[in-house]
Amino acid sequence: MDISVKKKRTRGRLSREMIEDAAFEVIEREGLSGFSMRKLAAELGCEAMSIYHHFPSQAHLYEALVDRQISSIKIPDDGMRWRQRIHVAVKEYRRVATEHPAFAPFIVVYRMNSPTCLAKLNDVIGLFEAGGFGLELSARLFRATSYYLMGAILDETAGYAKGPSAVTTVSDEALARDFPGVMAAGAYFGTAGFDKTFDIGLDMLLDEMERIRDGANAR
Amino acid sequence: MDISVKKKRTRGRLSREMIEDAAFEVIEREGLSGFSMRKLAAELGCEAMSIYHHFPSQAHLYEALVDRQISSIKIPDDGMRWRQRIHVAVKEYRRVATEHPAFAPFIVVYRMNSPTCLAKLNDVIGLFEAGGFGLELSARLFRATSYYLMGAILDETAGYAKGPSAVTTVSDEALARDFPGVMAAGAYFGTAGFDKTFDIGLDMLLDEMERIRDGANAR
DNA sequence: CTTGACAACTTACGCTGTAAGGTTAATTTT
DNA sequence: AAAATTAACCTTACAGCGTAAGTTGTCAAG
Secondary structure (H helix, E strand, O other), X not given: OOOOOOOOOOOOOOOHHHHHHHHXXXXXXXXXXXXOHHHHHHHHOOOHHHHOOOOOOHHHHHHHHHHHHHHOOOOOOOOOOHHHHHHHHHHHHHHHHOOOOOOHHHHHHOOOOOHHHHHHHHHHHHHHHOOOOXXXXXXHHHHHHXXXXXXXXXXXXXXXXXXXXXXXXXXXXXXXXXXXXXXXXXXXXXXXXXXXXXXXXXXXXXXXXXXXXHHHHHO | OOOOOOOOOOOOOOOHHHHHHHHHHHHHHHOXXXXXXXXXXXXXXXXXXXXXXXXXXXXXHHHHHHHHHHHOOOOOOOOOOHHHHHHHHHHHHHHHHOOOHHHHHHHHHOOOOOHHHHHHHHHHHHHHHOOOOOHHHHHHHHHHHHHHHHXXXXXXXXXHHHOOOOOOXXXXXXXHXXXXXXXXXXXXXXXXXXXXXXXXXXXXXXXXXXXXXXXXXXX
16 A cells, blocks of 8 residues: 555666666757756656766766767778868768757867867867868868858757747748748758758868868969 | 845836846856856846846846847948958857857857847848849858858857866876877967958858859859 | 835745765675 | 675755746835
């Protein structure tokens, strides 16, 4: 007649990997801001504080999630032409970062500093330097390309395609009447056009980088 | 001998404008995640719930802050060449968005839908269409340029220049030893280099857009 | 002087991350 | 086999969060 069901305590049920897997699931289901240690515990069938035995804090857990995603990025080796290598690396980063869409915005704003991430960063920076721009210019071109990449990931995972986050909303009729330019262009802002738009912008940057390099070499 | 100091109640002390001003101050002081209605109230010398008479929710307040920033953006009229107009508009957006650095990341991820913001958006989209790319391409070029702009704003206000957000940190010695590429390139990632890097990337995009347009016209 | 409305305040609720300490199961030592 | 130790998980509790609901004080109009 005991109402409360006694929890069977068993050791070794949890592991860092299990917790990380469950975290991605909860984040996708509840959204990044809807995620909490208690919801994660519920998903795992344990108590919130049990997680703290495996991760010292939520921040440590998040870092592990970032590390896991970033470390799965494959930077192309020198078996292809330079432009191709950059192209593949950028697309690969985008693919991995958007694998768990709800978590992507976190990756974008996260200032990584773990050895895992720094190693990857080091490889990518090396890739840009291999373009032969010299230290400073290749560093700046890397940043500029990152700007584009991060902005794209952010828009594709947390942008207008998900509907407005605003409290004040404008109806579709009002939109068509008062802001026809937005209405017309909006047709190309949906999920279906993400790849095409991204490739146009990326090719623009790649074209320019090649032009810069050729110009420097010709001199 | 009364320990508690009685609060003098006065009407009309608060206004939307006052609250918004104080909000920007608290956000800059405490950071976006450190901001709260209670801290805002403390700054204003009132109670948290008093704010709710002027803004129905925190989300409404945030929206007002976004509106205020976005509406202060000046889109250049047709008194200058097309490239120049885009250039000025992009730099102006960046200037306004980074005016309150701690709030900038919120603007970047915010999916605006208020008339104020839509009007501005409509103008900018019109600017891209004036480039003569046709509806679809100008829409995609606008998005690609936005990606770059948003990524830049995000990095400049919430990026590595503010130190790592990671829990795990790598010392400077370890960085120089294990990740020399990061170390070397990092010299150009500081605040001092923001403008130069941003201009390089922006000019690349503008150059390409002009090239695309000239190519289309020549055909 | 009374009345009514408005602006500010008080209290309370369910949520959050997590510090501190308790409990129990598995392992190791005797 | 029994005892001691250690590791894994749970319970409780706290401060802070946004905000719903209800209360109180103040000022302007009648």
